[in-house]
Amino acid sequence: MPDLEVINLCFQDRGPYSFRIDGGECVGLQGASGAGKSLLLRAIVDLDPRTGKLRLGGIDADRVPAPQWRRLVGLLPAESGWWLDRVGEHFADFRSVDDAILAAVGFDRSVGNWQVSRLSTGERQRLAIVRLLANGPQCLLLDEPTASLDPGSVANVEALLLNHCGARQASLLWVSHDPDQLARVSRRRLIMERGGRLVDAGAPADAR
Numbered sequence: 008m009p010d011l012e013v014i015n016l017c018f019q020d021r022g023p024y025s026f027r028i029d030g031g032e033c034v035g036l037q038g039a040s041g042a043g044k045s046l047l048l049r050a051i052v053d054l055d056p057r058t059g060k061l062r063l064g065g066i067d068a069d070r071v072p073a074p075q076w077r078r079l080v081g082l083l084p085a086e087s088g089w090w091l092d093r094v095g096e097h098f099a100d101f102r103s104v105d106d107a108i109l110a111a112v113g114f115d116r117s118v119g120n121w122q123v124s125r126l127s128t129g130e131r132q133r134l135a136i137v138r139l140l141a142n143g144p145q146c147l148l149l150d151e152p153t154a155s156l157d158p159g160s161v162a163n164v165e166a167l168l169l170n171h172c173g174a175r176q177a178s179l180l181w182v183s184h185d186p187d188q189l190a191r192v193s194r195r196r197l198i199m200e201r202g203g204r205l206v207d208a209g210a211p212a213d214a215r
C-alpha cells in the first residue's frame with residue numbers, strides 16, 4: 008500500500024512536520040494564505056533541500072532516485088507549467104493517455120494538438136490534472152486543484168481524483184480554501200496555522 012509517511016520533515020526554517028496518509032486515503036489541508044501549504048507540498052516532492060524522513064509504501068525517499076520519486080509522488084502546483092507549443096508535447100507519450108481520463112475532464116484525443124497559448128486558465132488546470140494522472144502516481148499532492156473551474160468541472164475533477172485514489176490505493180493530500188470541498192473529498196483534515204504550525208483537526212464534519 009502506498010502510504011505516505013512524513014517524519015520530522017524540516018526545510019528552510021519550517022517544521023518539524025510529521026503525519027501519515029494511508030493508501031486510498033485523501034487528507035485535506037487548509038490554512039491561511041501564506042501559511043506555507045505550497046512550500047510543504049514542494050518539500051514532500053523533494054524540490055528543495057530538507058531534513059527528516061519521507062517514505063512511500065515503506066520505501067525511503069533517500070533510496071529512490073529523485074526523478075523516480077517525482078513520478079511516484081505527483082505534485083499538482085497551483086499554477087501548472089506549459090513550455091512547449093502543443094499540449095501533447097508535454098506528455099511522455101500522449102498516445103497512451105487514457106481516453107476515459109480525457110473525457111472525464113471534457114476533452115477528447117484531439118486536445119493533444121491544441122496550442123498551449125490558446126488554452127483558457129480552466130483548460131490548463133484540467134489538462135494539468137490529465138498530465139499528472141498520466142504518470143500513474145502513487146501519491147498525489149494537490150494544490151487547489153479546482154481553483155479556476157466552474158461547478159460542473161469541479162464535480163468532475165473531484166470524482167476523477169477520488170477514483171484514482173480508490174483504484175490505485177493512492178494517498179492524496181488535497182489543499183483547498185473551501186471547507187465544503189474538503190468535507191466532500193476527505194475524512195481527515197490538517198490545518199496549517201500562520202507561522203507554519205500543522206494541526207491535525209480530524210474529520211471536517213466533526214469540527215463544525
Ligand SMILES: Nc1ncnc2c1ncn2[C@@H]1O[C@H](COP(=O)(O)OP(=O)(O)OP(=O)(O)O)[C@@H](O)[C@H]1O
Nearest residue numbers: 019038039040041042043044045046047085184199
Ligand atoms: N520558494 C520559496 N522560498 C522561500 N519562501 C517562499 C517560497 N515560495 C513562497 N515563499 C514564501 O513562503 C510563505 C508561504 O508560501 P506558500 O505559497 O507556501 O503559502 P500557501 O499557504 O500555499 O498560501 P496560498 O493559500 O496563498 O497559496 C509566503 O510568505 C511566501 O512568500
